[in-house]
Every structure is written in C-alpha cells, then in structure tokens.
Amino acid sequence: xxxxxxxxxxxxxxxxxxxxxxxxxxxxxxxxxxxxxxxxxxxxxxxxxxxxxxxxxxxxxxxxxxxxxxxxxxxxxxxxxxxxxxxxxxxxxxxxxxxxxxxxxxxxxxxxxxxxxxxxxxxxxxxxxxxxxxxxxxxxxxxxxxxxxxxxxxxxxxxxxxxxxxxxxxxxxxxxxxxxxxxxxxxxxxxxxxxxxxxxxxxxxxxxxxxxxxxxxxxxxxxxxxxxxxxxxxxxxxxxxxxxxxxxxxxxxxxxxxxxxxxxxxxxxxxxxxxxxxxxxxxxxxxxxxxxxxxxxxxxxxxxxxxxxxxxxxxxxxxxxxxxxxxxxxxxxxxxxxxxxxxxxxxxxxxxxxxxxxxxxxxxxxxxxxxxxxxxxxxxxxxxxxxxxxxxxxxxxxxxxxxxxxxxxxxxxxxxxxxxxxxxxxxxxxxxxxxxxxxxxxxxxxxxxxxxxxxxxxxxxxxxxxxxxxxxxxxxxxxxxxxxxxxxxxxxxxxxxxxxxxxxxxxxxxxxxxxxxxxxxxxxxxxxxxxxxxxxxxxxxxxxxx
Amino acid sequence: xxxxxxxxxxxxxxxxxxxxxxxxxxxxxxxxxxxxxxxxxxxxxxxxxxxxxxxxxxxxxxxxxxxxxxxxxxxxxxxxxxxxxxxxxxxxxxxxxxxxxxxxxxxxxxxxxxxxxxxxxxxxxxxxxxxxxxxxxxxxxxxxxxxxxxxxxxxxxxxxxxxxxxxxxxxxxxxxxxxxxxxxxxxxxxxxxxxxxxxxxxxxxxxxxxxxxxxxxxxxxxxxxxxxxxxxxxxxxxxxxxxxxxxxxxxxxxxxxxxxxxxxxxxxxxxxxxxxxxxxxxxxxxxxxxxxxxxxxxxxxxxxxxxxxxxxxxxxxxxxxxxxxxxxxxxxxxxxxxxxxxxxxxxxxxxxxxxxxxxxxxxxxxxxxxxxxxxxxxxxxxxxxxxxxxxx
Numbered sequence: 001x002x003x004x005x006x007x008x009x010x011x012x013x014x015x016x017x018x019x020x021x022x023x024x025x026x027x028x029x030x031x032x033x034x035x036x037x038x039x040x041x042x043x044x045x046x047x048x049x050x051x052x053x054x055x056x057x058x059x060x061x062x063x064x065x066x067x068x069x070x071x072x073x074x075x076x077x078x079x080x081x082x083x084x085x086x087x088x089x090x091x092x093x094x095x096x097x098x099x100x101x102x103x104x105x106x107x108x109x110x111x112x113x114x115x116x117x118x119x120x121x122x123x124x125x126x127x128x129x130x131x132x133x134x135x136x137x138x139x140x141x142x143x144x145x146x147x148x149x150x151x152x153x154x155x156x157x158x159x160x161x162x163x164x165x166x167x168x169x170x171x172x173x174x175x176x177x178x179x180x181x182x183x184x185x186x187x188x189x190x191x192x193x194x195x196x197x198x199x200x201x202x203x204x205x206x207x208x209x210x211x212x213x214x215x216x217x218x219x220x221x222x223x224x225x226x227x228x229x230x231x232x233x234x235x236x237x238x239x240x241x242x243x244x245x246x247x248x249x250x251x252x253x254x255x256x257x258x259x260x261x262x263x264x265x266x267x268x269x270x271x272x273x274x275x276x277x278x279x280x281x282x283x284x285x286x287x288x289x290x291x292x293x294x295x296x297x298x299x300x301x302x303x304x305x306x307x308x309x310x311x312x313x314x315x316x317x318x319x320x321x322x323x324x325x326x327x328x329x330x331x332x333x334x335x336x337x338x339x340x341x342x343x344x345x346x347x348x349x350x351x352x353x354x355x356x357x358x359x360x361x362x363x364x365x366x367x368x369x370x371x372x373x374x375x376x377x378x379x380x381x382x383x384x385x386x387x388x389x390x391x392x393x394x395x396x397x398x399x400x401x402x403x404x405x406x407x408x409x410x411x412x413x414x415x416x417x418x419x420x421x422x423x424x425x426x427x428x429x430x431x432x433x434x435x436x437x438x439x440x441x442x443x444x445x446x447x448x449x450x451x452x453x454x455x456x457x458x459x460x461x462x463x464x465x466x467x468x469x470x471x472x473x474x475x476x477x478x479x480x481x482x483x484x485x486x487x488x489x490x491x492x493x494x495x496x497x498x499x500x501x502x503x504x505x506x507x508x509x510x511x512x513x514x515x516x517x518x519x520x521x522x523x524x525x526x527x528x529x530x531x532x533x534x535x536x537x538x539x540x541x542x543x544x545x546x
Numbered sequence: 547x548x549x550x551x552x553x554x555x556x557x558x559x560x561x562x563x564x565x566x567x568x569x570x571x572x573x574x575x576x577x578x579x580x581x582x583x584x585x586x587x588x589x590x591x592x593x594x595x596x597x598x599x600x601x602x603x604x605x606x607x608x609x610x611x612x613x614x615x616x617x618x619x620x621x622x623x624x625x626x627x628x629x630x631x632x633x634x635x636x637x638x639x640x641x642x643x644x645x646x647x648x649x650x651x652x653x654x655x656x657x658x659x660x661x662x663x664x665x666x667x668x669x670x671x672x673x674x675x676x677x678x679x680x681x682x683x684x685x686x687x688x689x690x691x692x693x694x695x696x697x698x699x700x701x702x703x704x705x706x707x708x709x710x711x712x713x714x715x716x717x718x719x720x721x722x723x724x725x726x727x728x729x730x731x732x733x734x735x736x737x738x739x740x741x742x743x744x745x746x747x748x749x750x751x752x753x754x755x756x757x758x759x760x761x762x763x764x765x766x767x768x769x770x771x772x773x774x775x776x777x778x779x780x781x782x783x784x785x786x787x788x789x790x791x792x793x794x795x796x797x798x799x800x801x802x803x804x805x806x807x808x809x810x811x812x813x814x815x816x817x818x819x820x821x822x823x824x825x826x827x828x829x830x831x832x833x834x835x836x837x838x839x840x841x842x843x844x845x846x847x848x849x850x851x852x853x854x855x856x857x858x859x860x861x862x863x864x865x866x867x868x869x870x871x872x873x874x875x876x877x878x879x880x881x882x883x884x885x886x887x888x889x890x891x892x893x894x895x896x897x898x899x900x901x902x903x904x905x906x907x908x909x910x911x912x913x914x915x916x917x918x919x920x921x922x923x924x925x926x927x928x929x930x931x932x933x934x935x936x937x938x
Contacts, residue, residue: 338828341832343828343831343832363837366834367834368834370832370833370834371834373832374832374833375828375829375832377825377828377829378825379825382824382825382826383825383826383829384826385826385830385844385848386848387558387847387848388843388844393826396833396835396839396843397830397833397834397835400833400834400835400836400839401833401834444829447829447833448829450833451833
C-alpha cells in the first residue's frame with residue numbers, strides 16, 4: 001500500500017434539524033491511497049453522501065458541526081482551514097461530481113464556458129487560448145466526439161450520458177488529485193453507466209488520481225473499487241479490500257446486504273412455478289399496439305410528427321406467468337403497461353383480455369373489467385393519496401365494485417389485505433406520510449390486490465427502494481403470485497430482478513420489442529444485438545473481478 | 547435508519563398547525579374573530595333600546611322585540627356553525643349540514659319574526675322606557691341610524707366632546723354614533739367578502755377542474771372563457787349595474803363573484819393538470835372509480851391548498867371593491883358601511899379626523915388581516931419553507 005492521499009480519522013458530522021440533532025456520520029475512519037479508489041456503500045440515509053460532503057466541506061455551516069475528527073489531505077487538516085483555504089483546495093485539488101447530470105450543469109452557459117470558468121478560478125494567469133485548448137483537451141479526455149465543435153454547445157443539446165461526461169471533464173479540468181463521485185451513474189441507463197465507469201477507470205489509469213466513489217450498487221463497487229467501506233446509520237461497519245469485503249464479508253450487515261442482491265437471492269424452485277396451470281389460451285393478447293404522442297407546433301397546434309412511444313408491439317401473456325418487460329428509460333415500457341390498462345389511449349392495435357377487446361370500450365363497460373386488472377407504481381411518494389386514510393384508499397374501490405356486504409366487512413377485508421402484504425392491520429388508520437418507502441410500496445401492492453385482480457402491472461415497483469427492502473418486496477410478490485394465482489407484467493430496468501423473478505422476458509428498445517422468450521434463454525443466450533449489449537453492461541458481483 | 551414518524555396527524559391538521567405558527571397570523575385571526583363577533587351580536591352591542599328592562603314588575607326585552615329578520619337569521623346561522631363545528635363529521639357533511647340548517651333557519655325566521663315596521667328612536671328616550679325599575683342598556687347605547695341631531699345643540703361631535711352623551715368615536719354630521727355604525731358595518735364587510743369569494747370559488751373550481759382533468763379541447767375552450775372574464779373591468783360593470791338597477795348589496799356580491807372566478811379557475815386547472823398524472827389518481831382510474839370520486843375526493847383535496855391562499859386575498863379584494871363603491875356614493879343607502887362612512891368624511895364641510903380614521907383603519911386592518919392569513923397559509927403549504935427537512 002502506497003502512501004495515502006486522504007486520511008479521515010474519527011470523523012463525526014452532526015446535522016441540526018430543528019431542535020433535533022442527527023448523527024449523520026458517527027466516528028468513521030478510512031484512508032485512500034494515491035491512485036486508488038475507495039468505495040463507500042450503504043443504503044439510503046446511511047450517511048455516505050454526508051461523509052463525502054464533509055470531506056470537501058460543502059455542508060451548510062449553521063447546520064453541520066464536526067464534534068471530532070480530522071480530514072488529512074496531503075497531511076493538511078481540511079477541517080481547520082478557513083473559507084479561502086478550502087476554496088483553494090476545492091476544484092483544484094479535490095473535485096466532485098454529482099448524481100443528477102440534468103441539474104448539475106448551468107443551462108444558460110455553454111459547456112465550454114463552464115469548464116473554462118473553473119480553470120480561470122484556479123489559474124488566474126491563464127490566457128484565453130490556453131484555457132480553451134485545455135478545455136478541449138479535457139473534453140477529448142472524457143471522449144466527447146468533436147470536442148472543439150461542442151465547446152459552444154449548451155447542456156440541453158447533450159444526452160444524459162454526455163452531460164455526465166462534461167461534469168467529469170469539469171472536475172478533471174484542474175487536474176485534481178482526488179475525485180469525489182457521489183452516485184455518478186445512478187441516474188443513467190445501464191449501457192451508459194458501463195461506458196462512464198469504463199471511462200473513469202481509464203482516466204484514473206492515465207492521471208493517477210484517487211477516487212472516493214459513493215454508490216449503493218455492489219455491482220458497481222466490484223468494477224470500480226480497490227477498497228470498500230460499508231456504512232450503516234452513520235457508522236463504518238466494515239472496511240477493507242474490495243475482494244475481501246465482497247467475498248468474505250465479516251460484519252452481519254454486509255452479509256445481509258450481499259444476500260439481498262437479486263442475483264444472490266435463492267430462487268424458488270422452478271417446479272413450483274411449473275405447477276401453475278399451463279393452458280393454451282393467453283390471458284392477455286396484444287396485437288400491433290401503437291401508442292403515439294402528437295408533437296404540435298405553430299399557431300394552430302398542427303400535428304407535425306409523433307413520438308412513437310409504443311410501435312407495433314405484439315405480446316401474449318399466459319395465466320400464472322410473470323412477464324418481465326425490460327428496457328432503458330424512454331423505451332416505451334411504462335407507456336405499454338399503462339396502455340394495457342387503458343390509462344393511456346392507444347393509437348391503434350388490439351388488446352384482448354380473456355378474449356374481450358379492451359380498446360374502444362366506454363368507461364362504463366370497462367369498469368367491471370378494471371376489477372380484473374390493476375397496477376402498482378414506482379414512486380412510493382406519489383402512489384398513495386396523501387389526504388386519505390389507508391382505510392379509505394383500500395375500501396373505496398371495493399365499495400364501487402360491490403365487494404363486501406357492509407363497511408365493517410370491507411374494513412375486515414382491508415385488514416386481511418394488509419396482513420397479506422406483511423403489515424400490521426392497525427396501519428389502516430394512518431396517513432401515507434407516516435410510512436417508509438418500503439411500507440408504502442406494500443400498501444400500493446395491497447391496493448392493487450384489493451379488487452382480487454387476475455393481472456397486475458408492476459411498474460418499476462422496486463426501483464426506488466434499497467436493496468434489502470427490494471429483496472423483501474420481491475419475495476412477497478412471489479408468495480402472492482403462488483397464493484392468488486396472479487399474472488404479472490413486471491416492468492423494470494434491473495436485469496438482476498428479471499433473472500430472479502420472471503418466467504418470460506420481453507426486451508423493448510425504442511418502442512419496439514426486439515426479443516422475447518423464456519427468461520433463462522434470453523438472459524443466457526441473447527439473440528438480438530441490443531439484448532447482448534444490455535446484458536454485457538450490467539455490473540455484476542461475480543463475473544467482474546479484475 | 548432515520549425513521550419517518552410524525553404521529554397520526556392529517557394533512558389538514560398539519561397545515562393548520564403550521565399556519566398558526568406566527569405572531570402576524572394570530573393578530574389577523576384575532577381581528578377577524580372580533581369582526582365576526584361584532585357582526586353577529588351587533589344589535590346587542592350597539593342599540594338605542596334597552597337589552598332588558600323591568601317596568602311595573604313586568605320584565606321585557608325590547609331588543610328582541612325589535613330584532614330584524616336579518617339579525618335573527620345571522621344569529622341562528624352563527625349558532626348552527628358552532629354546533630356543526632362541535633360535531634365530529636367529514637368536511638362535506640359539515641358544509642351540507644350547515645347549508646341545510648341555515649335554510650331551515652331562514653324559513654323559520656321569516657315565519658316567526660315580525661319586528662315593528664317603524665322604529666322611532668326618540669321613543670326610547672321617552673318616559674315609557676326611561677322611568678323603569680331597572681334596565682340594562684347595550685355597551686354602546688346608540689343605534690347606527692339613531693340621528694341625535696335634534697337632541698343636542700349640534701350634530702357633529704368629536705370623541706369625548708360632551709359627557710352627557712358619550713361617543714367613543716364621535717358622531718357624524720347627523721349625530722349618529724360612529725362606533726355604532728362601525729359595528730353594524732362589520733356585517734357588510736364580512737358578508738361581501740365571504741359570499742362574493744364563495745361564488746367565485748364555486749364557479750372557479752368547477753370550470754378549472756373540468757379544464758384540468760379533461761385538458762385538450764375542454765381546456766382550450768375553458769381558457770378562452772377565462773380570458774373573456776378576465777377582460778371585464780369589475781368596477782365599471784358594478785357602476786353600470788348600479789346605474790341601471792339601483793343599489794343592492796346582493797347584486798354587488800353576485801357581480802364581484804361572477805367576474806372574480808377566473809383566477810381561481812387558473813389555479814385549479816394548473817393543479818389538476820399536475821395531479822391527473824399522479825400515480826394515485828391513475829390508480830383511482832385503474833380501479834374504475836366514478837369520475838366524481840376521482841375529481842372531488844382524489845384530486846380536489848390535494849389541489850385546494852394554493853386555492854385557499856388565493857381566496858384569502860380574494861376576500862380582501864372584494865371588501866375593497868365594496869368600500870370603493872360606497873366611497874363613490876354608489877353603495878347601499880340604508881345600512882352603514884365603512885366605505886360610505888369614508889365618503890361622508892370627505893364630503894363634509896370641515897375635515898373631521900374621527901370620521902375618516904376609524905372606518906379607514908377598519909378597512910386597512912381587515913384587508914391586512916386577510917393578507918396575513920393568506921401569507922401564513924401559503925408558507926405553511928410551501929414544501930420549500932418546510933422545517934421538517936425529511937429528518938423529522
């Protein structure tokens with residue numbers, strides 16, 4: 001181990017929230033050697049971002065205090081520096097990139113201006129032409145094609161992946177010795193993520209800088225880190241070399257996190273899945289479905305073109321199956337899910353549920369069918385009406401569809417529903433804001449189950465959840481499927497979840513289905529080029545040991 | 547893990563708690579409370595006749611005898627509101643119960659209350675009312691239209707000018723007590739604000755809600771309607787109507803109401819456009835719930851908060867409109883109003899400060915109070931100003 005660039009000793013960061021003090025970071029110590037990467041992993045709220053912000057001292061001064069600790073950067077304690085001192089270090093010696101590429105660039109300045117600004121700030125004597133040349137060099141370094149021409153581009157002209165490259169370029173402009181990356185690829189699609197990670201590794205090799213890399217994804221850790229620290233409730237519960245932490249975890253929490261990864265979950269025996277009926281008639285049959293959104297322009301809002309969200313999609317879903325719909329953001333998978341439930345009006349095509357055509361039905365004739373098809377959503381924040389008791393949310397649809405004899409009976413049914421999603425029945429008398437994200441997703445599932453449906457569209461229901469909560473929800477889904485003979489359309493971008501959960505896999509790309517078949521077959525012998533690319537891009541724990 | 551535990555407090559209760567969190571809003575609420583109290587109990591607070599008296603062993607209450615139909619109905623409605631507030635009901639049930647009660651009260655009052663048509667205030671200063679065993683007078687022993695011009699040497703009196711007839715805020719040119727007129731004018735100020743805004747709110751929510759939920763062609767037509775109504779200058783429309791149909795408080799309320807809804811419609815439309823794509827609304831649609839439930843149970847309660855902020859400013863605006871009209875001499879004739887009192891102050895031959903300061907101050911305070919409440923409410927529902935910061 002070479003000499004360390006950054007050494008954090010007994011750091012504590014307390015945040016003041018109203019009258020309360022939150023120990024966001026509680027006595028952590030770690031060090032980063034020159035030219036190597038230290039990954040901080042943990043679930044949301046574990047204090048990993050606060051640790052990183054403490055290092056670069058970006059936390060608001062009135063709110064954050066450091067009761068103890070030293071942050072030694074090149075043997076200089078950053079916590080004792082004054083404002084001018086820390087500004088000299090920030091950007092030039094320690095740079096930071098953030099999670100959200102859409103909001104971390106200033107939309108009214110061109111990308112060239114934003115990078116040169118950082119250069120001027122730290123090198124006041126630099127000439128204009130030299131600044132521009134260095135900017136173009138650094139843009140080339142992050143593999144932006146035609147860097148000299150893109151110098152004057154604005155952020156909205158770039159894709160998400162390109163913006164993250166520009167962010168990295170901005171961080172690299174002053175040739176920092178330490179780069180702090182706070183979930184830099186979380187908001188990106190998996191294929192773009194793979195490119196960005198590869199790029200960051202290459203830059204590290206070229207420049208010899210160190211990285212403090214924050215992520216919640218163990219697959220990414222396996223690809224990036226030499227050293228890993230696992231955080232839980234502000235404490236560093238385990239740290240060590242990447243191989244030892246990932247393959248011989250010592251602490252119970254690390255073991256628990258690794259066990260909760262979809263690829264490590266014990267898949268229920270295929271036998272059980274096959275016991276479900278295998279009938280000939282599909283439950284849901286989609287033919288040539290198209291959902292177009294018009295693009296209107298001009299004074300009279302003339303339709304000049306269409307966004308082809310779903311284009312010529314044909315799909316059969318058989319009873320008792322879990323069909324995974326996979327694709328990148330914007331590929332039309334959510335639109336397809338909503339179109340099936342008639343929440344989005346299809347442009348053309350046919351959707352048959354148990355042989356009955358859904359398209360063109362009036363709201364009145366559709367109502368009895370709605371009982372059979374339900375949906376659960378991605379965002380736990382917005383999926384429940386904040387103004388209604390859970391009781392009202394669950395019993396109102398039952399009342400409309402004539403389930404239960406009396407209000408008391410419906411309340412009893414709703415309590416049973418909550419118990420079936422492993423929640424306490426007293427939760428009926430609470431409001432949504434009193435629950436955690438995982439609990440809300442369970443309630444969302446309970447609502448979808450309230451009408452005893454045969455078919456549920458699950459729209460990225462685990463994407464916003466921590467990995468351990470995700471594992472619980474996935475196991476719950478499999479149980480419910482067994483008990484209630486459910487058919488699921490599971491929309492996701494997470495290949496690990498697909499492999500764990502689904503019987504059939506459908507891959508969508510730019511509104512079209514490019515490949516479909518048995519999950520095992522699609523995941524192990526992908527035929528279409530896009531599927532192959534997608535699967536290769538997935539960061540995995542086991543295969544990617546360098 | 548940082549847990550979200552806030553206790554079982556509904557959204558409405560939380561917003562109300564946060565709204566109350568400040569000195570300004572307490573002042574505003576106290577002022578509005580004072581106005582409501584004055585408006586409801588005006589005949590008992592400022593009147594020329596005794597509240598209770600005993601003559602030759604017979605106890606009588608002349609105030610009750612002379613109570614007008616309007617006075618009786620306002621009193622009845624006030625107690626219905628108190629009753630409904632005490633009962634544990636849903637908001638919708640409360641409103642329905644109140645409307646029902648108010649209507650029944652109106653019918654009963656019309657049937658059973660029959661005050662004497664003519665009130666001669668001088669009678670109350672005659673021996674029939676003064677030579678009694680005992681009597682209890684209201685705190686301000688002057689009716690708002692009790693003109694003392696002939697009783698004393700001159701009509702106009704400054705506050706505390708004479709001791710025989712004590713006038714806390716002086717009198718106007720005809721000798722009527724200013725404080726008494728101020729108290730009785732509360733009713734107009736409050737009712738025009740509430741009823742005009744109520745009408746505007748009702749139309750605005752329905753038009754805006756339909757525009758927002760259906761969007762597309764309904765939205766386009768609705769927006770054109772909104773633009774048409776935004777172009778109508780309310781004050782000049784009011785002037786025209788007064789010129790053609792004479793002066794009426796109710797006409798004023800209706801006109802201010804039906805020209806003032808466009809702003810509310812815009813608010814509701816924006817909220818509904820945002821809400822209709824929310825997952826819980828989509829879930830309600832997917833569950834096959836009826837449109838009325840989707841609109842009024844799942845969308846409106848979540849979109850109404852910014853609207854209520856606008857309403858509190860709208861009430862202040864309506865009060866100003868009435869004051870302006872009365873100031874121009876086009877308000878109601880028979881009942882006193884603050885704007886009309888200001889008008890009198892300006893038109894009198896000499897400047898008498900007490901005739902301008904008190905009604906002007908009351909208008910200022912009322913508009914200020916509603917604005918304070920509106921501001922506090924807006925801050926309470928603004929998540930950016932929330933102190934909770936997700937760590938609570």
